[in-house]
Amino acid sequence: MSDNVLDHIPALRAYARSLCKHGQDADDLVQETLLRAIEHADKYQSGTYMRAWLFTIMRNRFYTNVRKAARERTGSEDCVSGQLVSQPTQEWHLRHQELWDQLARMPRHYREAIILVSVLGESYLRAAEILECDIGTIKSRVNRARGLLKHALEPEF
Known part of the structure; x- marks a missing residue:
């Protein structure tokens, strides 16, 4: 078990993709999670399971973002910039x-x-x-x- 946050980024990205519909949203969620982990690093107890701590932060951040997005409809569903141009x-x-x-x-x-x-x-x-x-x-x-x-x-x- 590593206490180095950087070792857990691939797993964070995979978990974020499972939560978010768009890849860019998943990347943003990983970034927010890492930022929140840095802000609250003093609350992490060394020797405990870093990955679980980060996943919990990510999950809580995701649900906060979902509640916030429900209140702030901005027309993102109509935005064509997130649509694929051609399918593989x-x-x-x-x-x-x-x-x-x-x-x-x-x-x-x-x-x-x-x-x-x-x-x-x-x-x-x-x-x-x-x-x-x-x-x-x-x-x-x-x-x-x-x-x-x-x-x-x-x-x-």
Whole structure:
């Protein structure tokens, strides 16, 4: 376990992408998380799990931003600058996109659990700490999320 914040940036970026719909929003969330971690570095207890502390900051920051965005509608849905000009044609990209689309459609509590455990490699215990729920709840959410993904992505014969 590293207490160096820089060692956790790839995991933060992956978790941010699971929370945000747009890549730029995910990058902004990582930046806000790092800024908040620097501002509150005195509250971090050395020797504890830095990654879980950072994920908790990110999750709280994300929900704060969601509440703030709900109050401040700025017309971002009408903005064309975030739309892709041309779609990639590679098969792997399409399958990857299908996976992220299905993740985006599933309930947030399932998505957060499966991203933490299956993508970022967190233990069930760490995921339970980050999401502030019981370990049995995490196991159930991951299992249900896997079932939803399998059903949605399996080719029908």
